[in-house]
Structure formats: structure tokens, C-alpha cells
Amino acid sequence: MASNPETAALNAANDGSGANALSAEQRYFNRELSWLAFNDRVLEEANNTAYPLLERLRFLSISGSNLDEFMMIRVAGLAGQVRSGVTQTSIDGQTPRQQVAAVTARVRELESKQQEALARLHPLLETEGIHIAGEDRIGDEAEKWLREYFINHIMPVITPQALDPGHPFPFVANGGIGALFNVRRNSDGSQLVEMVLIPAALPRFVRIPSEAADDEAIYVAIERVVCRYGKLIFPGFTVQGDGVFRVLRDSDIEIEEEAEDLVRLFRSAIQRRRRGQVIMLEIDESFDPEAEELLRDKLALEQALVTTTEGMLGISGLDEVVGEDRPDLKFTSYSPRYPERVLEHDGDAFAAIRGKDIIVHHPYESFEVVVDFLRQAAADPKVVSIKQTLYRAGNQPTLINALIEAAEAGKSVTAVVELKARFDEEQNLKWAGELERAGVQVIYGFIDMKTHAKVSMVVREEEGVFRTYCHFGTGNYHPVTARIYTDLSYFTANPALGRDAAKLFNFVTGYVEPQSMEYLAISPLTLYDRIIADIDHEITMARAGKPAAIWAKMNSITEQTIIDKLYEASQAGVEIMLVVRGICCLRPGVPGLSDNIIVKSIIGRFLEHSRIYAFANGETMPSDMAKVYISSADMMERNLHRRVESLVPITNPTVHAQVLDQVLLANLIDVQQSWLLDGETGDYERIADQDSLERGGFNCHEYFMTNPSLSGRGEALKDSGVPKLTLRKQTL
Incomplete structure (x- = not known):
């Protein structure tokens, strides 16, 4: 199975005696390269002809979003280790510098494959009347509409900034897209380089209305619209050239273990994230070499990856096109089932769980049963307390509202809110504030450890004794991801698991290590x-x-x-x-x-x-x-x-x-x-x-x-x- 020069070592391992003689590289795969192989599999679904066309485009968009996060977290971390002179090796024996080199080569391959996948999808989408960055499809009516749109919706929110010694170089936010223009003043012939940053509030694509586009869906990338009407941005100048770029920054958050105020620390850390070290610069193929050198210098790109893209910058933005109202080009809609066991008890979750343990399999079975479990607990006068972990709850307040209702009804409600849930820190801070205002006891858990366990615990008085009902999950309490992630929700009234759950919460809220656990x-x-x-x-x-x-x-x-x-x-x-x-x-x-x-x-x-x-x-x-x-x-x-x-x-x-x-x-x-x-x-x-x-x-x-x-x-x-x-x- 192995190839030279590994054959001898692997043959020696055949009798078991040589297994431990294998090198780290022969025993293990590199973590980062393995992740890139995973994202390659995601990208391959964009080429899966068994899928509807817009679902293939969705997989392409997901692969782009995945790669962005990988660059902002994993590659940024490796680059930071290189800057700090770290030489500790990975599980497969590679130093950070070696990993950066290997990862960089693989990322370039993956980006090239993304552009190839988009090129394959373009003609198929056009056959269905969907045109991406379809500037060549813009007729007179579409041109008139797009120009008016630019004047009324884009011009008021963009700000051209001259790049010269008299002006500080503008800050480009994480994920920011911008355009550079080489312009000549008509009055005296002087040359200028101007930057226009695309505000995040603008859509990634401008969709030209069907009535102006002969009933076709024409999407033009926002940066192409800005470049198209550069002459309107710079009256009195001649635009001699333009190019677009995109920046990704280090987006991880480092936590000081001795921080006294975790909430204040996270609010400031989130702000620092937006100004993190540049880790990747994407430029289009027509980018001016002098402008590229200017960006390299001003963005401090010593440890950053610079890629030239022949197609579209920011592949993740294609999710806006996936939203096109074409159900014929998407998976047949699926409505999750509500567990029959609960319905047979007239929706009484406690009665159903008391009768027998239940596993709810998301997304095939509705996440609503989890929300209803907490809603029922909030409204039930027999419920005396609710304890809940919150790692990712999303931006939909259904579950949060249930906890708030319970607290307002006089129940003892404890919520363990994890502030270190990456990219959900701001949302979790918001929920924590709302919960506290309603009287919920909010706990932030350990400073140096994330509370990732998914547990709900409801204590109910029944016939003079307390009975504990628990929910243990493999996924987050997130109503959106519960529709697309396969996860298990386990409901039980097993007394031993109830006692164990109580010990778990005591460990998180009071740092009381359990001396013994019965099952958990x-x-x-x-x-x-x-x-x-x-x-x-x-x-x-x-x-x-x-x-x-x-x-x-x-x-x-x-x-x-x-x-x-x-x-x-x-x-x-x-x-x-x-x-x-x-x-x-x-x-x-x-x-x-x-x-x-x-x-x-x-x-x-x-x-x-x-x-x-x-x-x-x-x-x-x-x-x-x-x-x-x-x-x-x-x-x-x-x-x-x-x-x-x-x-x-x-x-x-x-x-x-x-x-x-x-x-x-x-x-x-x-x-x-x-x-x-x-x-x-x-x-x-x-x-x-x-x-x-x-x-x-x-x-x-x-x-x-x-x-x-x-x-x-x-x-x-x-x-x-x-x-x-x-x-x-x-x-x-």
C-alpha cells in the first residue's frame, strides 16, 4: 500500500513490531491539510450533477465561507506562531512554518478549483435565466435602471479616498472589499490613486429587476457596479484603470485568564478582532502592479497570502444568488416531523418523557419540540427551576424568550452563556443582557474553558416530590442550524441522569468538581x-x-x-x-x-x-x-x-x-x-x-x-x- 521510501517501514509494521517505529508523518495526517481535504469534498458537491442547480451553487458558496473562516482562524494562528518564532511541531511532525507553506499551496489549489466550479455553473445557470456578474447582459433598460440605482443607493454611502502622503491609509475591515482607481485630473494632468471601500451594509450583488432585464435574473457584483460607474464618482477626472481587492484578517480572540470582567474583556476583544493582522489579500487579475505594491506595503503583508483571482472575489457571497426564488432549482422542501409520542400526550412533553425516554433526530424531527419543552416549563406552575446551557442560540429569540417568560413567572432560571462561542460572542452578549434584565441568573462559566455541553434541566414538583427532566443534545440550541444540521436531542426523566446534570451545572456555576457521577x-x-x-x-x-x-x-x-x-x-x-x-x-x-x-x-x-x-x-x-x-x-x-x-x-x-x-x-x-x-x-x-x-x-x-x-x-x-x-x- 505504501510507496517508497516508506515501504520498508510499513512492511516492518506488518508483524506489529514496527508500528511504533513509524515516523509522525507516517502515523498521522496533518490537521490543517485534513480540514482542507474536507472543504474540497464540500466543493465537489458543486460538481454533483445529481443535485439541483442552485443547491450546487450553495455548496460552492459554503466552500468559500468555510475557507474564509479557515484563513481567519487556523492560518492566522499558524502565521502568528511563525512571527513569534514558535517551532513546536504538529501531530505529523511539521513546524508552523512548514505548515504555512503546505497550507498556502493547498489553498491556492482550492481557490482555483472554486473558480473552475463557478465557470462550469455559469452556462448552466444562464440556461435557466440566471446571470451572475452578467454585465454583458445589460441592455438599455437595465443600464438605465442600474445607473439610477448606483446614483440613489450606492453613491450616498461610498467615500473615495486619495492615497497619497497627505492622507493616512484607510482602514480596511475584515472581509472588506474595495476598489482602487488610477485617475488623471483633466485640468492639469496630475495622477492620483483613489480607494473606494464597499460598505458592509450594501448587498453583495445588485439584482436588476426582471422588468428591466427581459424577465431574466441578472446579478452584478457590487464591486463591479462601483467600477462601472467610476466616472460618476470622479467628475473632472479620467479613469485610466481600476481593480478590486478583498481583505481577510486574523479573527481569533485571545483571552487573558486573569481578566476580572469577562463581559468587558469580550466587548473590547471583538473590537480588536475587526482590526486584526491581515492574513489574506485577494486581488482581481486586472489589478495594477503598482497598486498591488501599494497595498502590500500599507497593509503590512509580510505573513499574508496574496492571491490573484481570475473570476469572482469572495465566493461566499454567492449565497445571495442562491436565494433566488426558483424552487425548481432547489431541493424539494422538507417539513420536519413533530414526534408522535409527544402529540399522543396532547403536546405534554413532561407526560411523554415521564412515560419513556425519547430521542429526537434533527432536522428530520422538529427543533420545536425542544423549544416547546422550555415553553411548557415556563408556563407550568409546577416547575420550580430551569437550568440551561447556551453555546450558540442564534439570532432568533424563541428559546431566549422561553427562559425570560419563566423568570418573569417567578421560576428560578439559570443560564450558562458561553461568551467564547467563536463568531457568536456579540449575539451571546446581547442575549445575556436581555436575560439578566428579566431576572435570569446568568453565568459565564470558566474563563479558560468553553462550556460546550448542551444540557437543559427542569425541576418539577409532582405529588409532593421533585422530579427532574433533562435534555441532552449533540448540537446547539439554535433554531436555524437545527434545520440543516443532523443532531440528536435526548429527553429523559431518569433520576440518576438528573442528579448528574445537577452536578454538571454546579461544576460550571460554582466550580464544584463532582466527586462521583452515576452515568454521565x-x-x-x-x-x-x-x-x-x-x-x-x-x-x-x-x-x-x-x-x-x-x-x-x-x-x-x-x-x-x-x-x-x-x-x-x-x-x-x-x-x-x-x-x-x-x-x-x-x-x-x-x-x-x-x-x-x-x-x-x-x-x-x-x-x-x-x-x-x-x-x-x-x-x-x-x-x-x-x-x-x-x-x-x-x-x-x-x-x-x-x-x-x-x-x-x-x-x-x-x-x-x-x-x-x-x-x-x-x-x-x-x-x-x-x-x-x-x-x-x-x-x-x-x-x-x-x-x-x-x-x-x-x-x-x-x-x-x-x-x-x-x-x-x-x-x-x-x-x-x-x-x-x-x-x-x-x-x-
């Missing part, structure tokens, strides 16, 4: 040890000749000791199948190291986000005896050691069957949306080729869209004939 494992205290112990148990089973297997689904796996433990399990004969959507530093299928490990990734209509961990426990998988957990944690250093996370064992038989035999198994046997990781090259290959994608094959998203969940279906759907899934290894 939490990071950074016990979750890592629980996972290691369960892997060790599978190793023991395998060495004893009993069935041994690990099935897991997660977003990323980067933690070295977990990876090494899985390698050890593979060498012992444990069969390991991992569904890893994003980053995977583990190399599967390496002789003598990871022969028994398969890694696949699912990219499709919905974003795979749930975390599930299953261990055979001495029986052939899937089985009722398997240990099954849902979690908020990926197998990453930050989740296991630097965050507050939860790992919840699933013991209820129906819920156990749903998570293992339905959700996890469906992910393992999916063909249409699955990619297989090559442990030697790090490349991913579609399990199904393009022809079979169009013909059919098992698709886990379609399966869940058309079949009710096992725990939420209720009596009316109990005999609904949900297809039983079977693992067929040849599909992998």
Missing part, C-alpha cells in the same frame, strides 16, 4: 478516561477471542492518545468503523498499524453534526449489549481537555436501538453521499461513482426523511414498518 461523563474530568476505558475493554475482548468492534460518528478526530489507542485496538483485532465528517488525523488501513480501521465521511444535503460512540462489549454489532453514548464532544484535544462537554450513556432499549441500529448504522451503510479515506495519501474517494449517484443507492438522509424515528413514533406508528438496516461491509 464530563470533560475535562472523566470523559477522556471513559473513552479510553471502553477502547481498552474492546482490546481485552478481542484478545480473548470475543467479538470486538468500535463504531463512532463525529465531526473530527485529532487527539493523539485517542488515535494511538485506536491503533492499539486495531492491532489487537478490534474492527473499527468511523464516520468523520471533517478533520481526521488518523491514518486508516496502514499495514500493521490500522489494518482494521475504516474511515468514511458523509457530505450531503444536511450537515452531519451528531456525535455517537458505540462499543461492541463482547457481542456482534449491532447488539442490545453494546455500550452506546451520545455526546457534545468530538475526539479533539480541546473537547477532551479544554472544554466542558457531556458524554451520555443510552440505556433505554428503544432509544438504544434507534441510535445504534438506525442512526449510526444508516451512516455506515450510506453510499450516495459517502467518501472513503485513503490512509496512505490522505485523499478521499467517493464510494459511489457519478453514474450510480444519479441512479440511486442507499442515502441515509433520504432514509431519515421518509421513516419515523423508533423512539418518537408513538402507538399510531408503532407498526409502521420502518425498514431494518443491515451492515454490508462490501458497501465500504
Whole structure:
């Protein structure tokens, strides 16, 4: 499998004795390059002819947004390490400088592929009457409308600024797009360079109305509109040339552990983010070389990546075009089901949960059940207290309003608001203020650790005793992402889990470390040890000749000791199948190291986000005896050691069957949306080729869209004939 000069080392590993002799590069994939491989898979969906046309454009836009965030966070961090002289190596043995070089080359490739994908989509969109940056489609009526639009809507908010020694160089905000103009004054022939920055409040594209564009949808990028009417911006001048550029800045926030006022610190840190170090400059192909040198000098680009784009700057902006009202060019709309179990109890969530544990599978089942759980708690006079973690709640106030209503009704309400949720800090600060004003006890958790666990806890007085109802989630309390992220919501009235949840909240709010937990494992205290112990148990089973297997689904796996433990399990004969959507530093299928490990990734209509961990426990998988957990944690250093996370064992038989035999198994046997990781090259290959994608094959998203969940279906759907899934290894 390996190529020279690695062949000898890998052959030596075949008997197990040489596994530890492999170099770091032979044992692990680089985290950053693995992430770029993930975004490449996202981009490939833009070329998937089985998808409707605007959905393909959506994937192209997502790949652009993903890459922007990667540059602002990960590459900015590496560049900062280079500036600081850091030489500590990554898991695969690369220094920050080496990683920057490798990542830069890969980013250039990815950007080129994005432009190629857009070029392929252009004629297909034009066939459907949608024209992007369609300046060549602008007739007399469209020209008249666009000129008036520019004069009335753009001119009043843009400000030309001369670039000369007498003026300070303008500040270009993160994500900012600007245009440079070379102009000559008609009166005396003097030359000037002028900059026009595009205000963020303006739309990314101007859509010319259908009546002015012969019933076609013509979108012109805002920067092209500005350049088109440069002569209106500079009366008395001749525009000799123009060019557009875009800037990305370091957007991470560093927190001082000794900060006394976390809220004030974050407000100032958010302001600093907007003025962070420039990490990337994009310029169009017609950009003037002298103007480029000017930007390089004034923006201090020593550690920045400069790319020349032959197509469109800011691919992420295409999401505005995706919003075009053409349902025929999008996925058929899908309305999530509301769990029948809850409906059978006339919408009484407490009665339904009291009867039996429930798993709600988003987005196939509605997030409204989570909101209704809290709304009911707010209105129920028997509820005495509510405790809630908030990592990302989005900008829709439904859940926040439920907590406010509960506090205003006199209940004891505690909200753990995570200020360190990247890019949601401002929104979370806003929610925290509103909650506090309503009388909610707002806790900001640890300064040096994010509270990433997704937990709701409702205490209700019933017949003179208190009963605790809990919700544990794998995703955020975010009503928008809950419509596109696949996640699990687990509702239970199990007293032991209620007691454990109370201890988790005490740990976050009062820093009181639990002395013991009955079921729950939490990071950074016990979750890592629980996972290691369960892997060790599978190793023991395998060495004893009993069935041994690990099935897991997660977003990323980067933690070295977990990876090494899985390698050890593979060498012992444990069969390991991992569904890893994003980053995977583990190399599967390496002789003598990871022969028994398969890694696949699912990219499709919905974003795979749930975390599930299953261990055979001495029986052939899937089985009722398997240990099954849902979690908020990926197998990453930050989740296991630097965050507050939860790992919840699933013991209820129906819920156990749903998570293992339905959700996890469906992910393992999916063909249409699955990619297989090559442990030697790090490349991913579609399990199904393009022809079979169009013909059919098992698709886990379609399966869940058309079949009710096992725990939420209720009596009316109990005999609904949900297809039983079977693992067929040849599909992998």
C-alpha cells in the first residue's frame, strides 16, 4: 500500500513490531491539510450533477465561507506562531512554518478549483435565466435602471479616498472589499490613486429587476457596479484603470485568564478582532502592479497570502444568488416531523418523557419540540427551576424568550452563556443582557474553558416530590442550524441522569468538581478516561477471542492518545468503523498499524453534526449489549481537555436501538453521499461513482426523511414498518 521510501517501514509494521517505529508523518495526517481535504469534498458537491442547480451553487458558496473562516482562524494562528518564532511541531511532525507553506499551496489549489466550479455553473445557470456578474447582459433598460440605482443607493454611502502622503491609509475591515482607481485630473494632468471601500451594509450583488432585464435574473457584483460607474464618482477626472481587492484578517480572540470582567474583556476583544493582522489579500487579475505594491506595503503583508483571482472575489457571497426564488432549482422542501409520542400526550412533553425516554433526530424531527419543552416549563406552575446551557442560540429569540417568560413567572432560571462561542460572542452578549434584565441568573462559566455541553434541566414538583427532566443534545440550541444540521436531542426523566446534570451545572456555576457521577461523563474530568476505558475493554475482548468492534460518528478526530489507542485496538483485532465528517488525523488501513480501521465521511444535503460512540462489549454489532453514548464532544484535544462537554450513556432499549441500529448504522451503510479515506495519501474517494449517484443507492438522509424515528413514533406508528438496516461491509 505504501510507496517508497516508506515501504520498508510499513512492511516492518506488518508483524506489529514496527508500528511504533513509524515516523509522525507516517502515523498521522496533518490537521490543517485534513480540514482542507474536507472543504474540497464540500466543493465537489458543486460538481454533483445529481443535485439541483442552485443547491450546487450553495455548496460552492459554503466552500468559500468555510475557507474564509479557515484563513481567519487556523492560518492566522499558524502565521502568528511563525512571527513569534514558535517551532513546536504538529501531530505529523511539521513546524508552523512548514505548515504555512503546505497550507498556502493547498489553498491556492482550492481557490482555483472554486473558480473552475463557478465557470462550469455559469452556462448552466444562464440556461435557466440566471446571470451572475452578467454585465454583458445589460441592455438599455437595465443600464438605465442600474445607473439610477448606483446614483440613489450606492453613491450616498461610498467615500473615495486619495492615497497619497497627505492622507493616512484607510482602514480596511475584515472581509472588506474595495476598489482602487488610477485617475488623471483633466485640468492639469496630475495622477492620483483613489480607494473606494464597499460598505458592509450594501448587498453583495445588485439584482436588476426582471422588468428591466427581459424577465431574466441578472446579478452584478457590487464591486463591479462601483467600477462601472467610476466616472460618476470622479467628475473632472479620467479613469485610466481600476481593480478590486478583498481583505481577510486574523479573527481569533485571545483571552487573558486573569481578566476580572469577562463581559468587558469580550466587548473590547471583538473590537480588536475587526482590526486584526491581515492574513489574506485577494486581488482581481486586472489589478495594477503598482497598486498591488501599494497595498502590500500599507497593509503590512509580510505573513499574508496574496492571491490573484481570475473570476469572482469572495465566493461566499454567492449565497445571495442562491436565494433566488426558483424552487425548481432547489431541493424539494422538507417539513420536519413533530414526534408522535409527544402529540399522543396532547403536546405534554413532561407526560411523554415521564412515560419513556425519547430521542429526537434533527432536522428530520422538529427543533420545536425542544423549544416547546422550555415553553411548557415556563408556563407550568409546577416547575420550580430551569437550568440551561447556551453555546450558540442564534439570532432568533424563541428559546431566549422561553427562559425570560419563566423568570418573569417567578421560576428560578439559570443560564450558562458561553461568551467564547467563536463568531457568536456579540449575539451571546446581547442575549445575556436581555436575560439578566428579566431576572435570569446568568453565568459565564470558566474563563479558560468553553462550556460546550448542551444540557437543559427542569425541576418539577409532582405529588409532593421533585422530579427532574433533562435534555441532552449533540448540537446547539439554535433554531436555524437545527434545520440543516443532523443532531440528536435526548429527553429523559431518569433520576440518576438528573442528579448528574445537577452536578454538571454546579461544576460550571460554582466550580464544584463532582466527586462521583452515576452515568454521565464530563470533560475535562472523566470523559477522556471513559473513552479510553471502553477502547481498552474492546482490546481485552478481542484478545480473548470475543467479538470486538468500535463504531463512532463525529465531526473530527485529532487527539493523539485517542488515535494511538485506536491503533492499539486495531492491532489487537478490534474492527473499527468511523464516520468523520471533517478533520481526521488518523491514518486508516496502514499495514500493521490500522489494518482494521475504516474511515468514511458523509457530505450531503444536511450537515452531519451528531456525535455517537458505540462499543461492541463482547457481542456482534449491532447488539442490545453494546455500550452506546451520545455526546457534545468530538475526539479533539480541546473537547477532551479544554472544554466542558457531556458524554451520555443510552440505556433505554428503544432509544438504544434507534441510535445504534438506525442512526449510526444508516451512516455506515450510506453510499450516495459517502467518501472513503485513503490512509496512505490522505485523499478521499467517493464510494459511489457519478453514474450510480444519479441512479440511486442507499442515502441515509433520504432514509431519515421518509421513516419515523423508533423512539418518537408513538402507538399510531408503532407498526409502521420502518425498514431494518443491515451492515454490508462490501458497501465500504
